[in-house]
Every structure is written in C-alpha cells, then in structure tokens.
Amino acid sequence: MFKPRFVRPFPSSVPALLIAAILTLGLAPTSTLAAPPTVATSIKPVQALVKMVMGSLGDPELVIPATASPHMFALKPSQATTLEQADVVFWIGPDMETTLIGPLDKMAANARVVELMKTPGLRLIHFDEEAQNDDGHAHGNVDPHIWLAPSNGRKMISYIAEVLSEIDPPNADTYAKNAKKARQRITILSRKTMDYVVQMRYTPYLVQHDGYGYLALEFGMNEVGHIQTTPGREPGAKHVADIIELIKSKNVKCLMHEPQFAPKLAERLKQETGIALREIDPMGIHLSLSDTTYVRIIQGIIVSMEPCLQPRAPKQPAQPAPTQ
Structure with missing residues (x-):
C-alpha cells in the first residue's frame, strides 16, 4: 500500500x-448509471x-x-x-x-x-x-x-x-x-x-526553468530566477554568467532542478558556486494514479524543497574542556 x-x-x-x-x-461512493x-x-x-x-x-x-x-x-x-x-x-x-x-x-x-x-x-x-x-x-x-x-x-x-x-x-x-x-x-x-512553508519563505532559490511562478505566488516563496529560458535548452554564456553573478550577489543557496531535464548545467553551477541542488518533480513521475495523486504532486515538491530552504540554527562552536 x-x-x-x-x-x-x-x-x-x-x-x-x-x-x-x-x-x-x-471520494463519495458512486453508483454507475x-x-x-x-x-x-x-x-x-x-x-x-x-x-x-x-x-x-x-x-x-x-x-x-x-x-x-x-x-x-x-x-x-x-x-x-x-x-x-x-x-x-x-x-x-x-x-x-x-x-x-x-x-x-x-x-x-x-x-x-x-x-x-x-x-x-x-x-x-x-x-x-x-x-x-x-x-x-x-x-x-x-x-x-x-x-x-x-x-x-x-x-x-x-x-x-x-x-x-x-x-x-x-x-x-x-x-x-x-x-x-x-x-x-x-x-x-x-x-x-x-x-x-512559513519558515521557508525568506530563503532565495533558483529553479531550472521559468515554470514555478504559481507555486511561489501561491505560498509566498522567494524564487529569484531560473537557469533556462527555454525548457530543455542550455542558455548562452551571457545568461550563465548572469546566473553566477545572481547566485553570488543574492547569496542563493539552492537550485531546484527537474528529472525531466539533464542536470548538466545545474552540476556546473554547483561546481562553480557551491550552490546546493535539490530535485523537484512537477509531473509526479513515481506516483501511481489515484484520487490523491494531485495532492501528492504538490506535497512532493514542497517536501523536496524543504531541506534547502528551511533555515537552520547556526552550529555552536565547541567549548573547550574545563581545566583542572
């Protein structure tokens, strides 16, 4: 199950x-007429x-x-x-x-x-x-x-x-x-x-292509840009340079990429900037069809984003052992 x-x-x-x-x-019980x-x-x-x-x-x-x-x-x-x-x-x-x-x-x-x-x-x-x-x-x-x-x-x-x-x-x-x-x-x-998402709204993030505006608008998320202007097509050198500058200037910590597209550019940006990658799936690749599939598509996206966007308390430095 x-x-x-x-x-x-x-x-x-x-x-x-x-x-x-x-x-x-x-769903309500049905009787096929x-x-x-x-x-x-x-x-x-x-x-x-x-x-x-x-x-x-x-x-x-x-x-x-x-x-x-x-x-x-x-x-x-x-x-x-x-x-x-x-x-x-x-x-x-x-x-x-x-x-x-x-x-x-x-x-x-x-x-x-x-x-x-x-x-x-x-x-x-x-x-x-x-x-x-x-x-x-x-x-x-x-x-x-x-x-x-x-x-x-x-x-x-x-x-x-x-x-x-x-x-x-x-x-x-x-x-x-x-x-x-x-x-x-x-x-x-x-x-x-x-x-x-109440604690996730302030963390800036990037998406693979310009397809998540409704999610950001609906829940007040802080999407700051996208890496592909045309889905599935790698952008030119100028756009890549602009994205790298955006990551640095806005201290963007996370890039959301999709299983429907090759992650080549996402991996390159990770190497050059240290940005974290998270895969989000707007289509529900691994979900079986039922009356909860739509709900699970939205849930799956949000849960996948959470590790990157949820603010974490800074680690406290280790305290030296007390001297005898």
Whole structure:
C-alpha cells in the first residue's frame, strides 16, 4: 500500500488528525448509471485532476508520460491511438503541450478537446512583454504551469466536472459529488502547505526553468530566477554568467532542478558556486494514479524543497574542556 510522503516530514506540532484528513478524505461512493466517456489527458497533473472528478467511474488515459517534457515529445503509435479513441481530451493548452497541437487537430477530430487554460476564474501570471523578449520565453505571454497553484486546481476541478457532466449527464451527480470532495481535499492541502512553508519563505532559490511562478505566488516563496529560458535548452554564456553573478550577489543557496531535464548545467553551477541542488518533480513521475495523486504532486515538491530552504540554527562552536 502506498504511504503518502507528505505526512512524515511535517512538524510534530501539526495535529495528526489534520494531516490524516487530507489523505483519508475519500471520494463519495458512486453508483454507475451509464458507461462513462473515454477520457484522454495530456500530462500527469491533468490526469490527476480528472481522476479526482471521475473517481471510481474510470481512469483517464495519459498521453505524454511524466518522464517526458511536453515541450519536446514525439508521439508514439499507442499514444496516437489514445487520442483517436477518446471522447474527450483534457490538456493545458498550446503554450504548454506544444507537441500536441498538430496531433490533436488530426487524431482527436471526433473528441471534445478541452483547454484548461480557459477555465473560468483562474489566477494567471502574465509575463512582462519586455522581459519576455529579453529572456526568450518558450511559452506565450501567460505562464501555463497553472496546476502548481492549488487555488487553480480547485477551479479546474469544477470546470472538469462541468464538462464531464455535459458529455455524460447520467453520471452528473457523481461528478459533482467527487468534485466537491476534491475541492475540500485541495483546500486542506493549501492550508497545511501554508503552515509548512512559513519558515521557508525568506530563503532565495533558483529553479531550472521559468515554470514555478504559481507555486511561489501561491505560498509566498522567494524564487529569484531560473537557469533556462527555454525548457530543455542550455542558455548562452551571457545568461550563465548572469546566473553566477545572481547566485553570488543574492547569496542563493539552492537550485531546484527537474528529472525531466539533464542536470548538466545545474552540476556546473554547483561546481562553480557551491550552490546546493535539490530535485523537484512537477509531473509526479513515481506516483501511481489515484484520487490523491494531485495532492501528492504538490506535497512532493514542497517536501523536496524543504531541506534547502528551511533555515537552520547556526552550529555552536565547541567549548573547550574545563581545566583542572
């Protein structure tokens, strides 16, 4: 049985019942009234959100494996078949899963394609146009990593439930009940995380690419920059020099890198500056699919960041032994 990773690292001062509430808050029992639609999802976080709404009605299929970058992915025949057989496809949008733009038009022509970037009420981060031109963002003028803000996760849950209810009216009540429980679970996640990071907010850190703004905004974290302007592409010499200067001038102690990308540049920066490296996974590579997967993705990121960002009391110098 899988044991969630977020429970053990929490301080003992956090009530045990509150910790357990996140992971034991189950979805409402369902009674299948009709066969649910065949659902395909682009990336693991989207699959996790859709699973929370579908519950025991079924498992949404995943197109892009969590080990791959959605920016640099070649569709295999089996994944193309998943799109062709789907009744509905959920994805973030063309600024995120760039490799799916063509395949969705050709292979999911008979499916309802739902762009979650269009979810009503999302809290969106808009890139500054001048900075966007300078940094060469691979995305458009809006940051598409919307799932990294749990407040956005709650909004997407509601939107997913609405879409599935329109496509599958006989199971609409089940989708609504599951969505309500999912929003409650994410609310508990947000509250616990806010308490957990209270001592971590002031430590400056770097990330591998500009994809964690929502996490920093949601929880008041002190992200000061990123080392890749285009995900998966090594930056030029000037940008590397600027990053080294940033590390030194702001006394940055930690760089968060991702398993989806080679850590070559991160290792170089470690050698040149002594910065500590921590791997964080926004996709949930090692997580099995369940109604807690989305919660565990956010938990896993925060817990992985904690050893670098949690301030430590300075070591006291050893006292000399008393003379006789």
